[in-house]
Amino acid sequence: MSAVPIQAYLALALILFCIGLYGALTKRNTVIVLISIELMLNAVNINLVAFSKFGVAPSITGQVFALFAIAVAAAEAAVGLAILIALYRNRKTINMDEMDTMKH
Amino acid sequence: MMENAWIIPLFPLLSFLFLILFGKRLKEASAFIGILLTLASLVYSLLVLFERLTAPTYKAEGVWLTIGDVQLTAGFEVNQLNALMLVIVSLVSFLVHTYSKGYMNGDDRFPVFYAYLGLFTFAMLGLVISPNLLQTYFFWELVGLGSFLLIGFYFYKEEAKAAAKKAFIMTRIGDVGLLIGMILLFWQVGSFEYDEIFAAAEAGSISAAMITLTAILIFVGAIGKSGQFPLHTWLPDAMEGPTPVSALIHAATMVAAGVYLVAALFPLFTASETALMTVAVIGAFTAIFAASIGLVQKDIKRVLAYSTVSQLGYMMLALGSAGYVAGVFHLMTHAFFKALLFLAAGSVIHAVHTQNIEHMGGLWKKLRLTGPLFLIGTLAISGVPLFSGFFSKDEILIAAWAHGNTVLFWLAVIAAFFTAFYMFRLFFMVFAGEARSDMKNVHESPSVMTMPMVVLGVLAVVAGYVNTPWFGTFLGDWLVEGNHSLGHGHIEGPAWIMAVATIVSLLGIFLAWLMYGKRSLSRDWLTSRAPLTYNLLYNKYYIDEFYQLTVVNGAKFFSAFLRFLEVFLIEGIVNGAAGIASSLGKLGSKFQNGQIQTYGTAAFVGLAILVVIYAVTGGYLK
Numbered sequence: 018m019s020a021v022p023i024q025a026y027l028a029l030a031l032i033l034f035c036i037g038l039y040g041a042l043t044k045r046n047t048v049i050v051l052i053s054i055e056l057m058l059n060a061v062n063i064n065l066v067a068f069s070k071f072g073v074a075p076s077i078t079g080q081v082f083a084l085f086a087i088a089v090a091a092a093e094a095a096v097g098l099a100i101l102i103a104l105y106r107n108r109k110t111i112n113m114d115e116m117d118t119m120k121h
Numbered sequence: 122m123m124e125n126a127w128i129i130p131l132f133p134l135l136s137f138l139f140l141i142l143f144g145k146r147l148k149e150a151s152a153f154i155g156i157l158l159t160l161a162s163l164v165y166s167l168l169v170l171f172e173r174l175t176a177p178t179y180k181a182e183g184v185w186l187t188i189g190d191v192q193l194t195a196g197f198e199v200n201q202l203n204a205l206m207l208v209i210v211s212l213v214s215f216l217v218h219t220y221s222k223g224y225m226n227g228d229d230r231f232p233v234f235y236a237y238l239g240l241f242t243f244a245m246l247g248l249v250i251s252p253n254l255l256q257t258y259f260f261w262e263l264v265g266l267g268s269f270l271l272i273g274f275y276f277y278k279e280e281a282k283a284a285a286k287k288a289f290i291m292t293r294i295g296d297v298g299l300l301i302g303m304i305l306l307f308w309q310v311g312s313f314e315y316d317e318i319f320a321a322a323e324a325g326s327i328s329a330a331m332i333t334l335t336a337i338l339i340f341v342g343a344i345g346k347s348g349q350f351p352l353h354t355w356l357p358d359a360m361e362g363p364t365p366v367s368a369l370i371h372a373a374t375m376v377a378a379g380v381y382l383v384a385a386l387f388p389l390f391t392a393s394e395t396a397l398m399t400v401a402v403i404g405a406f407t408a409i410f411a412a413s414i415g416l417v418q419k420d421i422k423r424v425l426a427y428s429t430v431s432q433l434g435y436m437m438l439a440l441g442s443a444g445y446v447a448g449v450f451h452l453m454t455h456a457f458f459k460a461l462l463f464l465a466a467g468s469v470i471h472a473v474h475t476q477n478i479e480h481m482g483g484l485w486k487k488l489r490l491t492g493p494l495f496l497i498g499t500l501a502i503s504g505v506p507l508f509s510g511f512f513s514k515d516e517i518l519i520a521a522w523a524h525g526n527t528v529l530f531w532l533a534v535i536a537a538f539f540t541a542f543y544m545f546r547l548f549f550m551v552f553a554g555e556a557r558s559d560m561k562n563v564h565e566s567p568s569v570m571t572m573p574m575v576v577l578g579v580l581a582v583v584a585g586y587v588n589t590p591w592f593g594t595f596l597g598d599w600l601v602e603g604n605h606s607l608g609h610g611h612i613e614g615p616a617w618i619m620a621v622a623t624i625v626s627l628l629g630i631f632l633a634w635l636m637y638g639k640r641s642l643s644r645d646w647l648t649s650r651a652p653l654t655y656n657l658l659y660n661k662y663y664i665d666e667f668y669q670l671t672v673v674n675g676a677k678f679f680s681a682f683l684r685f686l687e688v689f690l691i692e693g694i695v696n697g698a699a700g701i702a703s704s705l706g707k708l709g710s711k712f713q714n715g716q717i718q719t720y721g722t723a724a725f726v727g728l729a730i731l732v733v734i735y736a737v738t739g740g741y742l743k
Contacts, residue, residue, distance in 0.1 A: 120715025
């Protein structure tokens with residue numbers, strides 16, 4: 018168990034975060050964008066758990082915090098999907114390019 | 122009477138204003154308004170002249186503008202020259218007004234014509250009573266405007282439009298000289314007043330070089346207005362206007378203004394020998410130059426136009442030879458006989474409906490009144506003894522001789538020979554010979570046209586007797602009375618000059634008679650012997666073509682160059698500056714596209730840059 022160094026956790030978190038960021042910034046499908054955001058959140062959770070074990074002052078708090086984050090992320094995903102459905106009913110699209118009402 | 126002389130120019134002004142406002146309703150009746158009001162001017166002018174014969178000069182002025190310490194005045198002055206000019210102008214204008222009633226009868230814009238005549242007369246009358254240069258300049262430009270309107274009266278003809286523009290632009294070129302001269306004088310003297318300018322010139326408070334410069338610059342204005350070489354080309358083209366207008370322009374108003382200006386500023390000119398010489402040389406050259414062109418022209422009005430240019434040259438020669446009296450005297454006699462000639466020419470054109478003298482002939486028997494009147498005018502301008510032109514031309518020749526301008530004197534004598542020749546060529550071609558078959562309906566003009574001609578005919582004969590070496594030089598003595606700077610009332614000259622002048626004019630008449638009257642000499646003598654000379658003269662020395670090639674094309678080229686600068690350089694810079702700003706704005710607005718992903722990318726790129734900086738600088742921004 019202790020054979021896995023902290024760098025591996027951090028590298029995995031970084032790669033996941035970057036994939037998530039790339040997806041969130043470039044994908045045209047809104048559902049994919051939401052999934053990408055989940056990826057980024059989970060990358061953060063990995064960091065929290067990793068530091069709760071290998072941090073300067075290891076404690077259980079980090080893991081508890083990660084659980085909270087997962088719960089909040091679930092709520093966020095629900096709200097996000099609700100907004101998306103409402104938007105789809107209004108605009109009949111889930112294409113990001115057509116969602117430019119912030120310009121006005 | 123003299124203290125109210127300012128009212129004289131106001132009558133024609135009133136006529137102008139009234140006819141502009143109500144002319145359309147009055148139609149043909151507007152002629153009576155114009156005629157009556159100019160008659161009022163004439164009567165008043167005559168009264169002023171009679172009073173001025175004995176009374177001293179009257180001058181009234183009021184402050185018009187105060188700029189700092191300088192006060193600009195406006196007012197009027199009645200001195201000898203002004204009083205004389207008032208009568209000449211108002212008389213010729215009155216006669217032209219009367220004549221036009223017949224000549225312009227049936228024209229659609231009849232009231233407008235009378236309105237313009239009123240404006241023109243007002244401008245000229247205002248000009249001749251101005252006591253200072255600034256006021257003179259105002260009226261000077263108004264005269265230019267009046268001539269522009271009248272020359273372009275038949276504006277639907279292309280030639281008339283072009284002639285009007287040409288007259289206006291060419292005289293403007295001269296006006297630039299006048300304006301600069303005026304400003305220099307004001308700078309030196311501190312006043313536009315004639316009296317103060319003369320006093321300063323006499324007292325020597327202006328340097329000699331400056332006097333010469335200003336006098337010549339002012340003379341440039343006179344060159345433009347009086348059709349002297351090299352700005353003479355507008356005057357013959359001005360023939361496109363109605364004939365009564367030609368009479369007015371050539372006799373009393375427009376062209377007389379230049380001579381009047383030189384005469385009014387005569388003490389300034391006499392203060393500089395160089396300026397006088399310039400005036401004399403330009404005058405003498407113009408006299409012979411225009412006379413030589415007049416020899417071969419075929420249009421009745423053009424021959425008269427060139428004779429005007431030539432006669433104005435005579436006046437300038439006289440003034441340039443210190444012959445103040447001679448110049449003014451010739452201005453007066455010329456006004457009468459040239460107005461007569463133009464009105465008679467108008468009567469001929471009215472009868473035969475052509476201006477080409479080669480299509481005329483044998484009119485003597487048909488125009489029983491116009492013919493003899495035209496002959497009187499021709500005799501007067503040719504300088505035949507006992508007619509008015511003889512005395513004034515004689516005075517000019519004596520002045521030129523007495524001033525030592527021998528070369529100019531002989532030029533003037535040759536020009537006199539030319540004048541007699543071409544005027545009688547004109548006379549014989551129009552009135553002598555066989556009547557042409559296609560001119561059956563030729564009839565004499567109505568009396569409203571012939572009566573002014575009769576008046577002018579009488580004056581063309583008798584006007585010379587006010588200043589003769591035989592009966593006394595009343596005019597001359599009166600003109601210079603009380604003003605020593607104007608020279609003597611009469612210049613004594615050798616008796617042979619009068620004989621020479623008589624002989625050359627008779628010779629010219631005789632030659633014209635041989636060629637065009639008796640026809641014992643072939644009339645195409647010059648055409649066949651010297652076609653080059655003939656072409657040169659017939660095309661007026663190609664002066665117009667030369668100007669077209671150099672000045673007009675030069676100006677066009679320069680304007681094209683400036684346009685190029687404007688379009689590509691100036692507009693390039695301005696558009697470039699605007700372009701940079703707007704493209705920057707466009708670039709910025711591209712980011713503001715409402716797409717959350719773009720904003721996210723921008724935020725991420727910004728963060729990345731910050732991190733890079735953080736890494737490179739080692740933690741803290743120093």
